Amino acid sequence: MKRATLRDIAQSLHITVATVSRALKGYPDISAATKEAVLATAKALRYEPHPMAVKLRQQAYKVVGVVVPDIIHPFFSDVISGIVEVVEAEGYHVLLTQSNESFEKETRVTRMLRETGIDGLLICLANDTTTVEHLTTLQEYDLPVVQFDKVSADLPASSVVTDDFQGAFDATEHLIRQGRTRIAHISGVEGPANTRQRRLGYEAALAAHSLPLLPEYQATSKHVVHTDGVAAATTFMALPQPPDAIFAVTDAVAIGALTALKQLGRRVPEDVALIGFSNWAVCELVEPPVSSMAQPGFEIGRRAADLLVREIKARRAGTPVEVEHVVLPATLRARASSASPSGER
Amino acid sequence: MKRATLRDIAQSLHITVATVSRALKGYPDISAATKEAVLATAKALRYEPHPMAVKLRQQAYKVVGVVVPDIIHPFFSDVISGIVEVVEAEGYHVLLTQSNESFEKETRVTRMLRETGIDGLLICLANDTTTVEHLTTLQEYDLPVVQFDKVSADLPASSVVTDDFQGAFDATEHLIRQGRTRIAHISGVEGPANTRQRRLGYEAALAAHSLPLLPEYQATSKHVVHTDGVAAATTFMALPQPPDAIFAVTDAVAIGALTALKQLGRRVPEDVALIGFSNWAVCELVEPPVSSMAQPGFEIGRRAADLLVREIKARRAGTPVEVEHVVLPATLRARASSASPSGER
DNA sequence: ATCGTTACCGTAATCGATTTCGGAACCCAA
DNA sequence: TTGGGTTCCGAAATCGATTACGGTAACGAT
Numbered sequence: 001m002k003r004a005t006l007r008d009i010a011q012s013l014h015i016t017v018a019t020v021s022r023a024l025k026g027y028p029d030i031s032a033a034t035k036e037a038v039l040a041t042a043k044a045l046r047y048e049p050h051p052m053a054v055k056l057r058q059q060a061y062k063v064v065g066v067v068v069p070d071i072i073h074p075f076f077s078d079v080i081s082g083i084v085e086v087v088e089a090e091g092y093h094v095l096l097t098q099s100n101e102s103f104e105k106e107t108r109v110t111r112m113l114r115e116t117g118i119d120g121l122l123i124c125l126a127n128d129t130t131t132v133e134h135l136t137t138l139q140e141y142d143l144p145v146v147q148f149d150k151v152s153a154d155l156p157a158s159s160v161v162t163d164d165f166q167g168a169f170d171a172t173e174h175l176i177r178q179g180r181t182r183i184a185h186i187s188g189v190e191g192p193a194n195t196r197q198r199r200l201g202y203e204a205a206l207a208a209h210s211l212p213l214l215p216e217y218q219a220t221s222k223h224v225v226h227t228d229g230v231a232a233a234t235t236f237m238a239l240p241q242p243p244d245a246i247f248a249v250t251d252a253v254a255i256g257a258l259t260a261l262k263q264l265g266r267r268v269p270e271d272v273a274l275i276g277f278s279n280w281a282v283c284e285l286v287e288p289p290v291s292s293m294a295q296p297g298f299e300i301g302r303r304a305a306d307l308l309v310r311e312i313k314a315r316r317a318g319t320p321v322e323v324e325h326v327v328l329p330a331t332l333r334a335r336a337s338s339a340s341p342s343g344e345r
Numbered sequence: 346m347k348r349a350t351l352r353d354i355a356q357s358l359h360i361t362v363a364t365v366s367r368a369l370k371g372y373p374d375i376s377a378a379t380k381e382a383v384l385a386t387a388k389a390l391r392y393e394p395h396p397m398a399v400k401l402r403q404q405a406y407k408v409v410g411v412v413v414p415d416i417i418h419p420f421f422s423d424v425i426s427g428i429v430e431v432v433e434a435e436g437y438h439v440l441l442t443q444s445n446e447s448f449e450k451e452t453r454v455t456r457m458l459r460e461t462g463i464d465g466l467l468i469c470l471a472n473d474t475t476t477v478e479h480l481t482t483l484q485e486y487d488l489p490v491v492q493f494d495k496v497s498a499d500l501p502a503s504s505v506v507t508d509d510f511q512g513a514f515d516a517t518e519h520l521i522r523q524g525r526t527r528i529a530h531i532s533g534v535e536g537p538a539n540t541r542q543r544r545l546g547y548e549a550a551l552a553a554h555s556l557p558l559l560p561e562y563q564a565t566s567k568h569v570v571h572t573d574g575v576a577a578a579t580t581f582m583a584l585p586q587p588p589d590a591i592f593a594v595t596d597a598v599a600i601g602a603l604t605a606l607k608q609l610g611r612r613v614p615e616d617v618a619l620i621g622f623s624n625w626a627v628c629e630l631v632e633p634p635v636s637s638m639a640q641p642g643f644e645i646g647r648r649a650a651d652l653l654v655r656e657i658k659a660r661r662a663g664t665p666v667e668v669e670h671v672v673l674p675a676t677l678r679a680r681a682s683s684a685s686p687s688g689e690r
Numbered sequence: 691a692t693c694g695t696t697a698c699c700g701t702a703a704t705c706g707a708t709t710t711c712g713g714a715a716c717c718c719a720a
Numbered sequence: 721t722t723g724g725g726t727t728c729c730g731a732a733a734t735c736g737a738t739t740a741c742g743g744t745a746a747c748g749a750t
Contacts, residue, residue: 005705141348364698401706704739715726
């Protein structure tokens with residue numbers, strides 16, 4: 001079945017496309033009779049406006065591009081979900097791409113999105129992204145960009161992030177409140193601001209409670225995965241005076257540490273308390289359930305999408321756009337793994 | 346910065362857009378001198394063809410729509426990942442939407458995708474989808490559709506699915522091979538073919554090994570979540586003769602069962618062996634690690650996308666398209682939860 | 691001198707919808 | 721009959737790129 005066009009309707013009624021268009025769009029300057037006739041044949045021919053023609057005319061794609069490092073990651077799934085909800089409500093669509101944490105792929109998909117046609121971009125930078133020229137290029141084309149999660153200060157664009165510093169501070173303070181004094185930290189690689197902020201939040205919490213920052217209680221997780229947690233916890237436990245609590249940069253690392261601790265016969269939380277970051281679903285499924293700091297992924301997606309849509313509309317209206325930096329708090333999800341030895345949480 | 350058009354180049358060189366287009370597209374009938382001049386000013390003006398104009402002319406969007414019930418689900422993240430990989434390699438993009446397992450939303454996003462402009466659709470049906478009119482409509486518009494995971498036989502379209510029957514059969518047989526004879530099954534809701542096939546595979550394996558199918562060993566999980574597993578396992582263990590193995594329809598349910606079993610003081614796998622379905626990452630993180638049947642999500646995405654892209658190209662070439670039904674095997678990932686009591690796996 | 695060929699480029703139609711402008715037809719009043 | 725005012729609709733430009741077609745010039749061949 002061929003797609004019906006304005007001309008098909010026009011020809012079958014022996015009128016012009018202009019009249020047909022007026023009828024369909026509810027403009028004045030048209031008689032009730034012809035209007036009804038047009039609407040009838042439009043329905044009969046199952047007419048629908050051709051998307052490309054409309055967009056070419058309107059100079060609007062009704063599409064926002066999204067770049068995430070990794071779709072599979074539960075946090076990003078959450079964010080994407082939030083994005084989709086907001087933009088669909090606004091009549092936009094989501095073009096989804098992933099960078100695989102590669103700067104090269106990030107620039108490539110960014111260019112592809114621009115060439116394919118988008119009204120704006122939502123992006124979480126890859127870990128090894130250092131320059132943001134590929135994004136300033138977008139802005140030069142008058143395309144708004146909103147960053148989320150992993151952002152660059154070099155780009156004059158709005159952003160939505162988790163308060164990693166506060167989250168780490170709260171996580172560490174939570175352990176302190178549970179009576180722990182020898183608190184170790186398994187950090188991530190330097191580079192992404194997230195892991196740095198989490199380490200700084202950890203250090204600040206120690207300082208705020210006059211606890212020493214011991215170098216032997218610091219470990220670094222290269223790939224932020226399960227096995228890194230195993231290795232770090234094993235190292236910690238081999239110390240003459242092992243820590244009585246561990247704050248891990250991510251849940252995967254925390255659960256790795258948990259595995260190692262159980263393997264070594266340490267009780268959690270009696271001997272060692274444990275808390276992670278991100279609040280993956282798996283935290284509730286392991287034994288004991290692992291405490292974590294919940295990142296508001298869905299909300300991050302919603303806010304970022306909202307900022308972007310607003311910028312798109314503002315530019316179209318000619319209104320000046322003000323850059324906005326949203327910081328959302330991470331919230332404590334205390335579970336058994338960080339309960340105080342006496343029992344209460 | 347305004348976007349440069351063919352006319353901008355043409356005017357600055359005092360030639361026509363036709364000549365400019367020829368130069369840029371490498372057509373003959375053009376002198377080396379003008380060609381170079383055009384290329385030079387095109388680069389100077391940072392010319393890029395306008396996506397909508399090209400697509401309107403070419404009648405091709407270079408976009409495929411994707412509808413999944415739930416982006417957050419790890420299986421679908423996997424599938425999406427596979428889809429993205431294939432279509433990007435083919436120069437296409439992915440428009441992602443989700444149905445939230447609602448038939449109404451599924452028809453809505455399907456219509457939106459059609460109106461927005463796609464060259465084809467990849468879809469996993471929602472659980473409560475019974476009719477496929479919204480998809481046959483697409484086909485009437487000459488848009489190819491490929492189904493994956495949850496498919497309908499009513500739609501004359503290619504499909505890519507996991508062999509749930511074989512997977513369930515293998516899972517059950519695995520338990521039998523480990524010396525189990527009283528094997529219970531926690532099923533999902535009737536409706537989706539997947540859960541039905543898994544139940545049938547389970548029943549077939551019992552029959553193949555001359556084991557009775559006991560009604561008291563059958564439970565149904567309404568929402569296929571953790572708590573359903575807890576409830577079912579608790580019921581099973583209250584039986585005069587509880588089962589010595591449980592095959593759960595999903596990993597979430599299996600891990601729920603695991604939680605309950607540990608709560609009840611039953612040892613896994615010594616007292617009760619356990620196996621799930623889907624092979625989520627969490628299977629390796631719980632204690633003991635839970636056996637599961639791995640669904641090839643990434644591969645499903647790849648194959649489905651491949652079929653779709655091939656259909657798109659075939660239609661454009663006028664070649665007839667043959668419907669293809671791909672069934673990919675689920676593979677056993679045996680872990681400690683289903684080890685035989687004697688110790689070996 | 692005439693014709694045919696080649697090289698090069700412009701004209702204009704096309705994709706489909708939108709929108710401005712102008713004009714025909716009609717009615718009523720003068 | 722003429723003028724002013726509606727009402728309704730067609731012509732044509734526009735968005736930007738693509739492409740079939742036609743035309744001009746230059747050149748060599750007969």
